[in-house]
Structures are given as C-alpha cells and as structure tokens.
Amino acid sequence: MLINKGFKPKRRQSDTDRDRLPPGQYLTDDFPVLSLGPTPEVSKDKWKLRVWGLCEETSLSWENLMKLPASNITKDIHCVTKWSKYDTNWKGVWLDEIIRLANVDDTASFLIAHSADGYTTNIPIDDVTDKKALIAYEYDGEDIEAGHGGPVRLVVPHLYFWKSAKWLDGLEFVAEDQPGFWEERGYHNYGDPWLEQRYDTD
Amino acid sequence: MTQTKAESNWINATIKEIRYVSQTMLGIKAVFEESPFPAFEPGQHFDIRLTSENGYQAQRSYSAASASSQNEYLEFGIDVLPDGEVSGYLATLKPDDKFEIRGPIGRHFIWNPGNAKETILIGGGSGVVPLFSMIREYSAARVQDKLTFINSFRTVRDIPWQDELENLAQENQNLDLYTTITRESRVSERYHSGRINREILNKALEKYNLETAAVYICGSNSFVEAVSQSLLDLGAAFHNIKTERYG
Numbered sequence: 001m002l003i004n005k006g007f008k009p010k011r012r013q014s015d016t017d018r019d020r021l022p023p024g025q026y027l028t029d030d031f032p033v034l035s036l037g038p039t040p041e042v043s044k045d046k047w048k049l050r051v052w053g054l055c056e057e058t059s060l061s062w063e064n065l066m067k068l069p070a071s072n073i074t075k076d077i078h079c080v081t082k083w084s085k086y087d088t089n090w091k092g093v094w095l096d097e098i099i100r101l102a103n104v105d106d107t108a109s110f111l112i113a114h115s116a117d118g119y120t121t122n123i124p125i126d127d128v129t130d131k132k133a134l135i136a137y138e139y140d141g142e143d144i145e146a147g148h149g150g151p152v153r154l155v156v157p158h159l160y161f162w163k164s165a166k167w168l169d170g171l172e173f174v175a176e177d178q179p180g181f182w183e184e185r186g187y188h189n190y191g192d193p194w195l196e197q198r199y200d201t202d
Numbered sequence: 203m204t205q206t207k208a209e210s211n212w213i214n215a216t217i218k219e220i221r222y223v224s225q226t227m228l229g230i231k232a233v234f235e236e237s238p239f240p241a242f243e244p245g246q247h248f249d250i251r252l253t254s255e256n257g258y259q260a261q262r263s264y265s266a267a268s269a270s271s272q273n274e275y276l277e278f279g280i281d282v283l284p285d286g287e288v289s290g291y292l293a294t295l296k297p298d299d300k301f302e303i304r305g306p307i308g309r310h311f312i313w314n315p316g317n318a319k320e321t322i323l324i325g326g327g328s329g330v331v332p333l334f335s336m337i338r339e340y341s342a343a344r345v346q347d348k349l350t351f352i353n354s355f356r357t358v359r360d361i362p363w364q365d366e367l368e369n370l371a372q373e374n375q376n377l378d379l380y381t382t383i384t385r386e387s388r389v390s391e392r393y394h395s396g397r398i399n400r401e402i403l404n405k406a407l408e409k410y411n412l413e414t415a416a417v418y419i420c421g422s423n424s425f426v427e428a429v430s431q432s433l434l435d436l437g438a439a440f441h442n443i444k445t446e447r448y449g
Contacts, residue, residue: 002253007255008258009254010285032423033447036445082261185309185310186307202211
C-alpha cells in the first residue's frame with residue numbers, strides 16, 4: 001500500500017463514525033442524486049406496482065398501497081459513489097407484505113426490482129424479507145421527490161443504495177439470479193458496504 | 203480500519219505532469235511504471251485513493267479526460283474544492299509523486315467513435331471532464347459522424363483545455379462548439395451568455411435529429427435535470443439520453 005506523505009484527514013473521524021461509517025465512505029449532509037438518464041415522470045394516480053414470476057401475479061395501485069400497514073424506519077444509507085448519510089427516515093410498506101399478498105413461492109430465490117425508466121436490480125430473497133426492504137413512499141415525512149425516486153421507491157438500507165431501485169414499478173420473483181443494470185456494467189452482484197463490495201472484482 | 207478489499211485492485215500512478223488547466227481545475231497526467239496501462243472507454247471513471255501515514259484512507263471518483271486510444275498517459279481533470287480532502291492534497295503534488303488508482307469503472311456513460319451518426323455532449327462546469335475524453339477520442343478517430351459539444355461555465359477562466367478545444371473544432375468541420383458563460387456579463391463574442399435552456403438548445407442543435415441523436419449530459423444534478431427536461435421537451439428520445447450527475 002502506498003503512503004501519501006503529508007496527507008491528513010480534513011475532518012477528524014469520531015469514534016461513532018468508526019463504527020458507523022463503512023470502509024471508503026465519507027459522511028454527507030446532502031442527499032446527492034445519481035441516475036442513468038432523465039427523471040421519468042410517474043404520477044401517483046397512474047402508478048402501478050406489477051408483481052410477477054414465482055407468485056400469484058398481481059398489481060397494486062397507489063390506493064391499494066395506502067391501505068397496507070405502513071412502517072417508519074430511520075436508517076443510514078451508503079452510496080457506492082462513496083457518500084453515506086445517517087438517519088434517513090422513510091415511510092412505506094415492508095416487502096414482506098407483498099410477498100404474503102402475492103403468495104410468493106418458496107422456490108423464489110431472487111427479487112428483480114424494476115423501475116419506470118427500465119432500470120433493474122437483483123437482490124437475494126433473504127435480503128428483502130424479515131423487514132429488511134421497504135416499499136417507500138415518504139421521505140422525512142413528505143412525498144418522495146421525483147429526483148429521489150418518487151412516488152415509490154425501494155429502500156434496502158443494508159446494501160449499497162443502487163439496490164434501492166427508484167421509481168419502482170415491478171417486483172419479479174425468480175429462482176435463478178439475473179444481474180441487473182449496474183450489476184451487468186461492472187458493479188458488484190451483492191453490494192455489502194461493510195465488505196466494500198463496490199465493483200465486480202471486489 | 204476494516205480492510206477487506208482485494209489490494210490487487212489498486213495500482214500506483216506516477217505523476218508525469220501536473221498543472222491548472224482552468225482557474226480551479228487541475229490537470230494531472232499519470233503514467234504507470236509498475237503495471238500495464240489501465241485501458242478504458244471514453245466516459246469511464248477511476249477511483250483515486252489516498253492513505254495517510256497513520257493508515258487513514260479517502261477515496262474519490264474522477265473521470266478520465268484523455269483519449270482512450272493513446273496510452274502514453276492517463277489524464278484526469280480534478281476540480282480543486284476549497285475544503286477538498288482529496289483534491290486539496292492532489293493539488294500539492296509534483297511530478298514523480300505517486301497516488302493509487304483503480305478502474306476503469308462504469309459501463310453506462312460511455313461513448314466510442316462509430317456509436318452514433320450524431321452525438322450531442324452537454325456539460326456544465328467540471329461535468330465536462332468525461333466529455334473531453336469523448337471529444338479527444340472522436341477527434342483522434344477522424345470519423346465523419348457529427349458531434350456537438352455544448353458547455354456552460356461560470357466564467358471564461360473556468361473553461362479547461364480551451365485552446366486545444368478550439369483547435370480541434372477548427373480542424374474538424376463536423377465538430378461544433380457552443381460555449382455559454384453564466385456569471386460574467388461582458389464576454390467576447392466567441393461565447394454566448396446565460397444558462398443552457400430550450401432556446402439555446404434549439405438553436406445549437408438545429409442541424410440535429412433529436413429523435414435519434416445520442417445524448418450525454420454531465421454536471422450538477424440541477425444542471426442535468428434542467429437540460430434533460432428541455433431536451434425531452436424538444437423531442438429527444440428518453441432512452442437516448444445518458445446522464446452523469448454529481449452532488
């Protein structure tokens with residue numbers, strides 16, 4: 001490892017940061033926006049969540065989603081571009097609810113999340129069950145802004161944030177893994193920030 | 203500190219040349235004495251990692267600015283931020299100093315000669331860096347396809363590699379430049395003034411078929427958002443627009 005003589009941290013890391021900030025990340029108070037193209041226009045009244053694959057095919061409207069039990073979570077999030085943000089607050093429906101509603105089969109091993117802009121991302125089923133993944137529709141008590149994936153986005157805070165698909169409009173349950181958009185373009189297939197699984201050679 | 207990443211991903215870059223290419227942008231040309239040249243495609247970025255004497259590490263991503271077909275050096279364009287932990291340190295380095303990089307990274311925001319008959323590159327501030335790699339590669343490849351580079355800076359002194367860019371445009375009639383300055387009122391008539399908007403885009407792109415042209419937009423989130431919405435309004439195809447945003 002190369003040592004850069006004279007290089008010093010600008011901000012002293014607190015003891016909390018050492019436990020809370022995954023390797024290679026820095027803390028930000030902003031909420032940067034990253035996406036592969038223009039922001040798609042998705043309105044609440046036209047929004048639909050299609051659920052298909054190894055389950056009973058179903059579709060939820062905004063109204064349907066509002067009727068499901070809601071949960072609030074406050075979690076740290078970590079972007080592969082190296083920023084982390086502490087204590088982000090989201091309201092939404094646990095993915096467990098959808099799995100129950102659509103009677104997802106035991107043979108489903110992966111979730112492929114689909115977005116309105118054509119984006120996809122793959123997540124093992126064990127990482128979206130037992131209250132690990134939220135179908136979020138509020139950020140910090142407000143509607144989620146379009147730039148941040150509103151009206152509805154996935155939030156899977158324990159993985160790098162590209163797994164938390166914006167403009168969520170499809171949940172596909174499959175038996176075999178299918179790398180998604182970034183996973184096919186050089187990013188890690190799983191994306192654990194604590195193991196610094198950023199790119200496909202990590 | 204947890205160190206789980208395969209260390210073999212990182213290679214040492216040696217500085218061959220380091221100088222300001224605009225008021226705030228540092229141009230660093232790096233060579234690789236201990237490992238093969240890291241082949242990349244225009245638009246891709248690399249991670250730069252710095253390690254302090256007591257083991258503290260910081261990483262940031264920087265786009266390549268040089269043409270991908272020449273491998274004499276890899277050039278970065280690095281905006282030196284007032285409180286920049288990494289950029290501030292890089293600005294103190296001299297030729298022969300070293301830093302670690304890994305990459306190239308990202309296979310979405312990439313462009314290669316022959317990809318499209320018409321290409322539109324739009325950049326704001328340091329967002330022009332990956333677009334410079336595309337323009338340099340386009341110029342080196344001498345293809346007949348059309349390319350327009352629309353760019354926006356606060357002041358004239360913020361334009362990087364300005365002379366080179368103007369020379370490239372003069373040599374190639376298929377390469378059009380449209381530069382606009384947003385924070386200086388009186389500028390030479392070589393430049394336009396004001397932010398990139400629908401009117402400017404309409405005028406700069408009148409010879410282009412917006413439904414089929416390949417579009418690359420890079421800059422701050424607000425810049426990318428405004429420009430991509432204007433282009434969609436003018437008839438550009440959603441899936442032909444690739445964006446890269448920072449902050």
